[in-house]
Amino acid sequence: AQPGAAQPVAAPMRELSWGQLNFLHTTDSHGWLGGHLQEPQYSADWGDYVSFAEHMRRKADEKGVDLIVIDTGDRVEGNGLYDASSPKGLFTYDIFREQTIDVLCSGNHELYKADAADREHNTTVPNFKENYIASNLDYLDDNTGVLVPMAQRYRKFRTKNLGLEIVTFGFLFNFDKNANNTVVQRVEDTIREEWFQKVLREEKPDVFVVTGHVGLRMPESRAIFEAIRKQHWFAPILFFGGHVHVRDARRFDDKSYGIASGRYMETIGWASVDGIGKRTEDDEVAGVRGSVSFSRRYIDNNLYGLYHHTGLNESTFPTPRGQGVSEMIDRARVSLGLDYKLGCAPRDLWVSRAKYPGEGSMYTWIENEVLPDVVVRQDRKDKPRLIITNTGALRFDIFKGPFTKDNTYLVFPFTSKFRYIPDVPYQVAKKVLPLINRAGPVFQASLDTQFLNVPEAMASKKYFVATDDEDGSDEGSFFELKGPESAQRPLGGVEAETAMSVPTPQLLAGYTTEDDMGTDGDDTERSPIKMYAVPNCVQAEVGFPEEDGRPDKVDLVFIDFTQPWIIPALKFSGGDYSDADVEQWDHETLTYKVGEWIRKNWDGDC
Numbered sequence: 001a002q003p004g005a006a007q008p009v010a011a012p013m014r015e016l017s018w019g020q021l022n023f024l025h026t027t028d029s030h031g032w033l034g035g036h037l038q039e040p041q042y043s044a045d046w047g048d049y050v051s052f053a054e055h056m057r058r059k060a061d062e063k064g065v066d067l068i069v070i071d072t073g074d075r076v077e078g079n080g081l082y083d084a085s086s087p088k089g090l091f092t093y094d095i096f097r098e099q100t101i102d103v104l105c106s107g108n109h110e111l112y113k114a115d116a117a118d119r120e121h122n123t124t125v126p127n128f129k130e131n132y133i134a135s136n137l138d139y140l141d142d143n144t145g146v147l148v149p150m151a152q153r154y155r156k157f158r159t160k161n162l163g164l165e166i167v168t169f170g171f172l173f174n175f176d177k178n179a180n181n182t183v184v185q186r187v188e189d190t191i192r193e194e195w196f197q198k199v200l201r202e203e204k205p206d207v208f209v210v211t212g213h214v215g216l217r218m219p220e221s222r223a224i225f226e227a228i229r230k231q232h233w234f235a236p237i238l239f240f241g242g243h244v245h246v247r248d249a250r251r252f253d254d255k256s257y258g259i260a261s262g263r264y265m266e267t268i269g270w271a272s273v274d275g276i277g278k279r280t281e282d283d284e285v286a287g288v289r290g291s292v293s294f295s296r297r298y299i300d301n302n303l304y305g306l307y308h309h310t311g312l313n314e315s316t317f318p319t320p321r322g323q324g325v326s327e328m329i330d331r332a333r334v335s336l337g338l339d340y341k342l343g344c345a346p347r348d349l350w351v352s353r354a355k356y357p358g359e360g361s362m363y364t365w366i367e368n369e370v371l372p373d374v375v376v377r378q379d380r381k382d383k384p385r386l387i388i389t390n391t392g393a394l395r396f397d398i399f400k401g402p403f404t405k406d407n408t409y410l411v412f413p414f415t416s417k418f419r420y421i422p423d424v425p426y427q428v429a430k431k432v433l434p435l436i437n438r439a440g441p442v443f444q445a446s447l448d449t450q451f452l453n454v455p456e457a458m459a460s461k462k463y464f465v466a467t468d469d470e471d472g473s474d475e476g477s478f479f480e481l482k483g484p485e486s487a488q489r490p491l492g493g494v495e496a497e498t499a500m501s502v503p504t505p506q507l508l509a510g511y512t513t514e515d516d517m518g519t520d521g522d523d524t525e526r527s528p529i530k531m532y533a534v535p536n537c538v539q540a541e542v543g544f545p546e547e548d549g550r551p552d553k554v555d556l557v558f559i560d561f562t563q564p565w566i567i568p569a570l571k572f573s574g575g576d577y578s579d580a581d582v583e584q585w586d587h588e589t590l591t592y593k594v595g596e597w598i599r600k601n602w603d604g605d606c
């Protein structure tokens with residue numbers, strides 16, 4: 001763990017079970033290679049994970065079984081370790097490559113910006129060579145002008161100890177907000193491609209492993225499963241998903257299962273599979289291959305748990321390589337000045353653990369306190385304005401106490417700036433926010449308004465029920481598990497606040513996941529947390545007339561990411577606006593503006 005990271009706390013543990021094939025899985029790490037310095041549940045770092053994987057490989061060898069290490073993308077954006085350097089990721093690519101990863105693929109965050117996609121092609125792919133799979137992703141080489149596969153489309157390999165043959169793919173969901181140096185082919189089109197069909201016709205592996213930056217319950221995962229199953233009735237198919245930032249496991253059928261392993265290096269996914277027979281020519285005819293048994297654990301990424309699962313301790317656990325990686329991270333963090341204190345947060349501010357609107361909500365804070373102060377222009381200061389940001393732009397909680405340079409990137413990882421349309425009739429402008437939040441048919445399918453929300457909402461909306469609030473209103477609904485089809489309840493602080501069950505007092509609050517396999521997936525017993533839904537966007541009203549609160553016209557200011565939704569919402573509200581009417585508000589990023597606000601307003605002692 002990093003110097004100064006919170007010490008892990010002892011808790012009741014569930015064991016890992018081993019099978020013929022065993023997997024360690026990370027996804028959506030978003031640069032959190034230093035771990036969570038403020039949260040004991042997740043305070044181990046990438047160096048500890050390197051040590052852990054080394055021990056688990058040795059154990060696999062001793063047992064005569066196999067271990068495969070997987071990462072399913074979104075390795076970048078969301079932590080100072082990646083975002084604070086120039087160029088971005090100056091240290092993280094070298095740190096990340098220290099883990100031996102057998103299969104990896106790209107997430108969408110590797111592709112938002114052209115320079116990140118270049119680095120993916122020129123650094124990550126060569127770092128991992130044939131282990132990097134890009135089944136539906138191409139890269140446009142600037143030097144040659146030629147569109148080439150980002151990496152190989154699939155990989156076939158034999159496992160070290162049991163000699164099982166694996167065919168593996170690496171998919172990205174149908175993402176369309178990539179920079180123009182990559183092309184993401186829709187999954188539904190890719191699985192119809194000749195190369196994919198040829199693999200299915202010609203290869204007869206013992207098991208298919210589908211890695212993907214795709215939610216397990218997104219339609220893309222189902223489509224891949226059906227395409228493989230159509231031609232391989234009895235083959236085990238294992239999915240390793242990501243993107244929606246949740247812990248989840250899904251049973252596709254009695255020979256096909258998947259795991260999704262959370263976000264931000266909070267979780268190391270563990271999956272083990274038994275019942276994989278060597279495939280014979282007659283299998284498909286006779287249907288002789290029985291069910292596979294699948295077991296999963298979501299390992300909280302802290303040293304208490306990693307020691308427990310390896311049977312080691314403080315002196316025997318760190319390997320020279322793992323220790324070296326922790327030191328690399330420390331040096332990088334120091335040289336980037338990530339612990340530099342901008343101010344002192346006077347209270348906790350939550351993404352989803354507090355009701356919106358409300359005192360503890362990050363979004364109430366941003367719309368009431370921050371936006372009115374930071375979205376100001378001298379030449380338009382007397383014009384009333386509406387200022388809109390999407391909620392997904394604020395990604396992580398703020399804990400009471402020191403707010404560091406690192407925290408600015410954890411909370412506001414994007415380089416978004418503000419744009420505006422001047423002098424919009426208020427009667428038109430005021431309808432934009434409700435339209436976006438109600439997500440009506442105004443928006444085409446490609447403009448799903450959930451893309452404005454925090455990624456967790458994608459899973460939550462589908463698999464959790466938003467129930468009425470305790471006070472009978474439907475404001476600030478919270479999620480309650482709906483049944484075995486569900487995904488998760490994330491994240492931990494130190495106190496357990498819940499209406500869903502009686503917490504065990506000494507347990508830290510954290511993940512209490514329910515998935516298709518039941519409620520025993522988390523490796524550590526935690527007390528549950530209530531999670532509240534947040535709207536897609538929030539809005540500040542600034543400079544409105546005091547008498548009736550209804551100006552004639554307003555400047556409609558919005559964060560640039562929301563523009564594709566703002567324009568159709570305006571049109572639907574009777575405003576004949578297009579992209580041509582949009583002007584840049586100023587040239588400062590939201591991240592910079594909030595950092596400056598914190599410097600001025602949170603200048604207490606802590």
Ligand SMILES: O=c1ccn([C@@H]2O[C@H](COP(=O)(O)O)[C@@H](O)[C@H]2O)c(=O)[nH]1
Binds near residue numbers: 243
């Ligand atoms: O410039 C951006 C890019 C993304 N967002 C928000 O992030 C999520 C997607 O996050 P993943 O980690 O890829 O799941 C998207 O839905 C937006 O809400 C943003 O605000 N600005």
